[in-house]
Amino acid sequence: MEKPVANPQEPFVALIVGVTGMAGVSLAEALKSPKALGGPWKVYGSALRPMPTWFPSSVLDEYIAFDATDAGDTADKLDPISGEVTHVFWVAIQVRESEEENVVVNKTMLSNVLKVLKGGQRSRLSHITVQTGTQHYMGPIHNPSESAGVFNPHEPPFVEDLPRLPYPNFYYALEDLVKSYVPTLTYTVHRSSIIIGVSSRSVYNALLTLAVYASICRHEGLPFRYIGTRYTWEHFCDMSDARVLAEQHIWAAVTPGAKNQAFNCTNGDIFTWKSMWKKLSDAFDLEFTPLVESESFDFVEFMAGEKQSLG
Known part of the structure; x- marks a missing residue:
């Protein structure tokens, strides 16, 4: 297995978008661990609302509340750090009434953030990790009516190179967006099963x-x-511990051989x-x-x- 890059001369700087969710909390804790790959990291965390009282603020260097659906607010809040951030960990999600609406709102959020962090001359952004899930292989499980009455998910086991299904899926839109930044930016996609972690802010806890x-x-x-x-x-079913998922995000972010790929991530037990x-x-x-x-x-x-x- 290829080794991660050695600790950089200039510290890596992370922005976790969606830091108050299950995956976000675990990412912040893992990045601030003395044993973190590529560390020591400077860690910014962001979410839509102010930091909740239960959040372990010691795992962040700074918390930034902004509305990623608003291009102006995103620019105002992220421009001050746009020359610092080297890695974005995208674990944000908004859920609407239909998958077409999910595509629009989630792609808009990610696009607004990348335009700020990758658009300027001083940008240091080199890699983004994107959190998705096994809905990539299953289609509209939350709203089967969107499959026009014909629901044909992939049969397990799910492997990363399976073709896309012919249904709307905001995961596909996010992948296509980050791919459009190659080669100026590398990416990894992380497909979990049911995430188990600690957060009162998560949509699917x-x-x-x-x-x-x-x-x-x-x-x-x-x-x-x-x-x-x-x-x-x-x-049979499986799950993904948010702490395991965080370690995979960080490993992929600093390992050259992991770039521009998708990875499943589950605990391995069923x-x-x-x-x-x-x-x-x-x-x-x-x-x-x-x-x-x-x-x-x-x-x-x-x-x-x-x-x-x-x-």
């Missing part, structure tokens, strides 16, 4: 969602019903949700409830109702 759901069921004496399908109940549901039931002192497909259960509606009841 499965760990936090399940913990809240289980706590509500225990508090109100409700059955802890599975929220997926029989297929996911019985078939499970079924049937077995996981038993462990969750035990952890939250709940009776294990087997899957009952005949029951109609809208999880989103259930959680919305609980939010209203809790005020």
Whole structure:
């Protein structure tokens, strides 16, 4: 395996866009570790809103709040560091009603940031890592109607060189955007499975969602019903620890042989949700409830109702 580059004479400077999410928190902690590849790093972290009180501010040299969908705000906030940043770690996401809207908003955000950091004469930006996921291989799993009634995901195992699916996907748009900057900029794409990490700011924090759901069921004496399908109940699944994902981002960012490629990243262990549901039931002192497909259960509606009841 090719070794990473030696520690540079001038320190690498990272900008983590989406630092308050699961992957972002782990990236900040990993980059500030004394053992970080390419370190010591100077680390800027950014997100849309002000830094939350729970965030470990000691892992950042500076926090920058800005709206990446707004080109003016992006330029105002990032121009002061545009001559410093050598690496961007892109772990930001915004979710809209349709995948076409997701394409527009997420591509706009990344484009606005790159225009500022790569557009000037003093730019030092050399590499960007882009966080995506296995939806690259599965298509519109969150809104199957966007596949025009014909949903044909790739069969596992998912390998990085599988062809793209004929559905809208903002992951594809992000990849195409960073590729357009080659050779003035190198990139890597990181395709995770379900990310498990710590953050209350993440859109897809499965760990936090399940913990809240289980706590509500225990508090109100409700059955802890599975929220997926029989297929996911019985078939194998995997996950990606945010800390493992962060290490892959950093390795790829400083290793010459990793440039301009995509990498899957999972923990390597597999499970079924049937077995996981038993462990969750035990952890939250709940009776294990087997899957009952005949029951109609809208999880989103259930959680919305609980939010209203809790005020």
